[in-house]
Amino acid sequence: MTSAHPTRRRLLQLGTTAGAGLALSPVLPGGRPADAAPDPADTVPDPADAVPARGGAPIRPPAVPLAVRSPYLNTWLPADNLPGTWPTFWTGRVTAMTGLATVDGVPYLFMGSPSSPLDYPFPTMRQVALTVTATKSEFVLRQAGIELSVTFLSPITPGDLRRQSQPLSYVAISARSVDGRPHDVSAYLDISGEWASGDAGRSITWDQQTSDGVVSLSCRQSSPDVLAERGDTAEWGTVVLSSVARPGLTWQIGADGDVRRRIATEHTLAGTVDADKPRPINDRYPVFAFNQSLGTVTRHAGEPFVVSIGHLREPTVSYLGTRLPPLWRTYWPDGPGMIAEFHRDYPAAAARCATLDRTIERDATRAGGPRYAALCALAFRQAYAATDLVSRDGTPWAFLKEISSNGNMQTVDVTYPSMPVWLYADPAYLKLILAPVLDYAENRGFPKTFAPHDLGAHYPNADGHLSGEGEEDMPVEESANMLIMAAAYLARVPAAERRAYATAHDRIFRQWADYLVDNALDPEFQNQTDDFTGFIAHSVNLALKGIVGIGAMSLIAAAAGDAADSRRYRDTAREYIARWQRMALDPSGEHLKLAYDRDGTWSLKYNGYADAVLGLRLVPASVARLEADWYLRHVATDGIPLDIRHTYTKADWEMWTAAWLKDHTAVRDLLIDGLYRFADTSGQRVPMTDWYDVVANRQQGFQARPVVGGFFALLTL
Known part of the structure; x- marks a missing residue:
């Protein structure tokens, strides 16, 4: 540093009060x-x-x-x-x-x-x-x-x-x-x-x-x-x-x-x-x-x-050793030309964004009130900014970084909680995120019968796990996630595109669905998306996800024109949900359990949202009502805990739960108000976290992750 510039970072140490001025220097x-x-x-x-x-x-x-x-x-x-x-x-x-x-x-x-x-x-x-x-x-x-x-x-x-x-x-x-x-x-x-x-x-x-x-x-x-x-x-x-x-x-x-x-x-x-x-x-x-x-x-x-x-x-990422260029190179020969057009487009871009802002605010306010709309506004850029658009031999793909939790590339159980923002704003974008995962599983030799967890240990290199080693396996979790996301995408595109997509990926979708038929009703000791809570056996919420995944396959088969298989998967899902309800109900009759073998426990059954967004109607209304009443008895200052074991929660899953129970307005509003209160008062000044303590008003971990796209769940129903 030169003598005239000794304290670059220290002169202005202002608080957050409006009107704070600089009174540290003798001369203005x-x-x-x-x-x-x-x-x-x-x-x-x-x-x-x-x-x-x-x-x-x-x-x-x-x-x-x-x-x-x-x-x-x-x-x-x-x-x-x-x-x-x-x-x-x-x-x-x-x-x-x-x-x-x-x-x-x-x-x-x-x-x-x-x-x-x-x-x-x-x-x-x-x-x-x-x-x-x-x-x-x-x-x-x-x-x-x-x-x-x-x-x-x-x-x-x-x-x-x-x-x-x-x-x-x-x-x-x-x-x-x-x-x-x-x-x-x-x-x-x-x-x-x-x-x-x-x-x-x-x-x-x-x-x-x-x-x-x-x-x-x-x-x-x-x-x-x-x-x-x-x-x-x-x-x-x-x-x-x-x-x-x-x-x-x-x-x-x-x-x-x-x-x-x-x-x-x-x-x-x-x-x-x-x-x-x-x-x-x-x-x-x-x-x-x-x-x-x-x-x-x-x-x-x-x-x-x-x-x-x-x-x-340039390159933007690598995929199994191939360096992929940014998608913008498909449209412009060089950076200066692309930047010049970006500037020419400013007035139109500002107008488009103003319209989009108003639309999101209007829709979110209608769905959950002004506080919900504020949460959606806060989440929108954060979700999209976890992604990069690339060209793979002229075909657009989107890659997603698991920001802050471990940096994995194209993590399926991070895309899954983000899904609502894509379903609401741009279903085709979800297709672009799923595309590399499908290519990896279908064409690149991924050796497992269940869906992959990610495409690489750290962004921006999709090095894969083709040896079968080094991956954080979540067999029921990821298989169901992929099927649910594919079915949700198919429900939002024209019929011709539905059939082409479902048919093109029929083999891998059936492989994952059949794995769920064999393993989803009572999952063994497995990891799942809330991996910070540890492996769990007989998980009620994971079983629900797997059953909804089988139901999703019934929709995919129908889109492919296979009525018989559609009926078979649907009937299996219905049979399983009835058995699930009996096994999951706590002896008290007041709520569902955390795991089949753990009486007196409970957790947020956020995977009920997946059933709702696909319109399967597998989960009986009586179960939703039972859970809603139970959650109302366990509201803390800033929301509802994820389960009985901790006082922390997941913001994305709270909004999924609010969407699933949207007709139970008391619990819906309490979930929205709790998350809003935390965001509005949190002392951790970081990009929005999705993992926080509902009692201590404290970030537990994670920040800037795309999973806040889950805040849009109410807007997809």
């Missing part, structure tokens, strides 16, 4: 003493100043999604206020981003926690509102007579693979006057080299390029480790910060202190590329910065300053 910009009379522009009465930091947001997110687009473009704000805290990768590692708004010659901090140049400190803008929707997070800040809107938009485009394949996210900044006076305003934004590696000691290099009217500042590791991770971060690929070349745009690549001092003193950037490259990320922290003059700002906001952030990886 322009030489005005810190204790001098306030600028008149800061004292104009404004009703909005009374709005708290969370503003109109219906929930205080545990962490606010910023650039959340893929497993490696996954940056969040672990706080309420945009200024004063560094954005972080989902793991908590800093992915620094700094924002400064220069108003009438004075730079104000609106994002990040940088050290100011010692002779020119940055006062801080007051945040007055935060709104989180399914696709965007919008912060509103005020200072010096202007209102700044900073919107992070991760465009999700169900049904449009071309746009969905773009590994990019928007930041849009606009300003308006709120004191009746015109103001000269510019907006500055930078990101650091920390976006390029999980190890700040790694060496990176960088470039600037202008192509098709777009300026791009990029960085990458000078010696990349292709298809490798450090701290769950990709150690290959290119991080790109881009903006449209328009009048008033300047840029610079250089040491963080030098670049920010330049904007503080000159209010413009030099258009230069630091020649001291490559060098380690933590050596004078290279930053990649844009500054856009917004001109004279009046009461109406003008054209926004739009920046895109991307992480481009």
Whole structure:
């Protein structure tokens, strides 16, 4: 560090109270003493100043999604206020981003926690509102007579693979006057080299390029480790910060202190590329910065300053030794062309996302009320961002990372709880996630009669387990999961596609279904998706899943045109469910047991949702009513425990249970309210966890996982 830039991370240590300012420096910009009379522009009465930091947001997110687009473009704000805290990768590692708004010659901090140049400190803008929707997070800040809107938009485009394949996210900044006076305003934004590696000691290099009217500042590791991770971060690929070349745009690549001092003193950037490259990320922290003059700002906001952030990886993943390119390469010959189109599409993308946000809010509010809608909004980007779209010989596939729990690739029992978001928003996307698993089991020599657990021990390498060793086998679990997901997908596509899909995969579906016929009614000592609770024998909930899986096969056989087999599997499922009900009922007659041989125990029977979403009607209404009444007797502060053994629960399974018991509105609403209360008050400021303690209001483990897609369960019925 240079002497002029000694404490990069320490100067701004703000809390989460709206209006917190910077009172640590003796002099403010322009030489005005810190204790001098306030600028008149800061004292104009404004009703909005009374709005708290969370503003109109219906929930205080545990962490606010910023650039959340893929497993490696996954940056969040672990706080309420945009200024004063560094954005972080989902793991908590800093992915620094700094924002400064220069108003009438004075730079104000609106994002990040940088050290100011010692002779020119940055006062801080007051945040007055935060709104989180399914696709965007919008912060509103005020200072010096202007209102700044900073919107992070991760465009999700169900049904449009071309746009969905773009590994990019928007930041849009606009300003308006709120004191009746015109103001000269510019907006500055930078990101650091920390976006390029999980190890700040790694060496990176960088470039600037202008192509098709777009300026791009990029960085990458000078010696990349292709298809490798450090701290769950990709150690290959290119991080790109881009903006449209328009009048008033300047840029610079250089040491963080030098670049920010330049904007503080000159209010413009030099258009230069630091020649001291490559060098380690933590050596004078290279930053990649844009500054856009917004001109004279009046009461109406003008054209926004739009920046895109991307992480481009080629190859994207490997599948059994074959490196697969990103799907966007199918549509664009190079990155600059893809990025330029992303910028041209911004107005339309913002409109599409606004429509999607309204649709999700409307549907979720109807299904479970405004708190449920807030939970769905919080989950949407998180679920999609666990996936990558690739091309496999011209065919699109989607790969999914088991984020935070163990990093497995294409984990079937992580896709399964995520299923509702795909069923609601884009069933074809679920098909793309299932495709590699089906290919692996059908064509690549997977040696077991039951379905695989995953395609590889760690993302992004689907190395498989073709030797039969090294996999976390969950025989009944995964076989039923695959059949249930396939049947749910088939119920949402046209008849011709149903028949073609069911017929194409008939052999493997029957193999798994026949395994369930032999093993599902009373599962032996097996692992299952809640593996943190340990192996279990005679599991009532696992048996229910297996029986529903057999019922799912009846639907798949019907889709393939085999009426006789459809009837056979349906009759087996019905026979089994009757026996299941008798074996599962506790001697008290008040509830179902955790396991057939454990009287006096109970658990959430969330797999009842699978029966409901497939419309099989296997579980009698009397059983649902019995369970609903029992759950009402075991509600804790923040929800209902997963089972009798612990005070923790799983958020995804709570929403599955709420959907299964949606007609029992008391338990449905208590489950929603408990999860909402936890998310709204959790002290762990991390991307939404799905494993938490309902008594202690504490994250038990896991974060940023796609299983929060399960929050959409009510919307699929």
